[in-house]
Amino acid sequence: MKRLLASVALIAAAFAAPAQAFDITNMSDEERTAFRAEVRAYLLDNPEVILEAYQIFESRQAEIQAKAEQQMVQAYAKQIFEDPNSWVGGNPDGDIVLVEFMDYRCGYCKKAFDEVNQLLEADGNIRFIVKEFPILGEQSLMASRFAIATRMVAGDEAYHKVHDALMTFKGNIAEKSLVRMADKLDLDGDAILAKMSAPEIDKILSDNHNLAQVLQISGTPTFVLDNTLLKGYVPLANMQELVAAARAD
Template sequence: MTFPRRLFAGLLLAAAALMLTPLGTQLATQPAHAQMSGTERQAVEEVVRDYLLENPEIIMEALGVLERRSQERQESRQREGLSEHRVALEEDPAAPVLGNPEGDVTLVEFFDYQCGYCKQVSEPLQTLLREDPNLRLVMKEFPILGPASLVAARAALAAQRQGGYEELHWALMAHRGQLTEDQILDIAEDTGLDIARLRQDMNDPTITEQLRSNHALAEALEIRGTPAFIVGDRLLPGAVGLDSLRQLIAEARAES
């Protein structure tokens, strides 16, 4: 395994400070320019190199610590972001809401109609809505997989104005394979929507602004792909299974 030179140099100095106590104390108390001469540094690096060659597991241990700390920092940022953007996530009046609008637990989903994993969780979500009368599902259109994704998102949001969002949403999710604009409009027509009106509403600037806001919100929360679910103060990327969603909803309900 090859390690970045900067990371390896950092490990060398950290190990030197730990192993060579007097010198380590000196390193901690003196300014950087006065810490070591070239000869001293070379001697330290030789000692550390020999030690690491004899104990290579230390490198993996150190990398594990770095990874855990990085994960903890990311989770902390996410919790802060979820708290800061709670209203935009859960109470945006423009966002479609499925299930019980007055439900006691809110589940938020960022999704794309061309995302295979989003389609995979479509049936589990419908199952949740059928079995949990107090679940509130907030839909965040997040078209990131090409022009057809954007057309589908616009069509779905435009369908909301005809009271047909939910039916079109599930119909688009049920479609297998890549979407085209003609297929999207055909699916919309099959659900009973007025296509002339739909086309007009799809170009409404307020829909453009709504999608822009969803993208900005996803960026603020470091959401890079779909699907992504939010329940309370937890953000879960990827295709979360039905049992896991049930458990998360139950935990959120118990904490409320």
């Protein structure tokens, strides 16, 4: 209802704007009543105008929101794009940067996983950054702690293997399943498990959550492409179009 009233207000303003000969605030009661009747009659005869005005209103609001998000990304660019605690994949020297806030238990993150990999492989010039952002319960948190601990214990290549394994994992996340995963990947599961409670990991996760909060990110996956926030799953074809547009800017 509020949005509808805003649309009607826009229409009324459109009627009033060209009329430079009178000041609507100085109308008499009779003039104001007549004006309102004319506006009402016009809207009843042309209801499509309300939809048109509402669409314009929505478009302008979206532009305002996008600009605010771009300014926020620019303000926190160092934390987003230059965080040494976030794993970097794709082409580290790529001309476009794609950041993903993700959760290993998120169905849409898993759906996007293959398509993001296809994008990186086909393009070959995208720097990809992963932000561990566990928001879906204890298993999500355990999975992220395991991935970060792997990177601390065994390095970036091991993290990449664990990240991919967790993204395709379909069972429950527990110590036993994580140890089996580590063994399968020829990693020291005991050393990784021992590292999972390190305060450094607490800080990394806290920093990621704080960054997500200031960027108004509440769900996964959320991508940052150039200066643009992309909230939710984005199909491969659309992502390719967005990358091309970012390069063109």
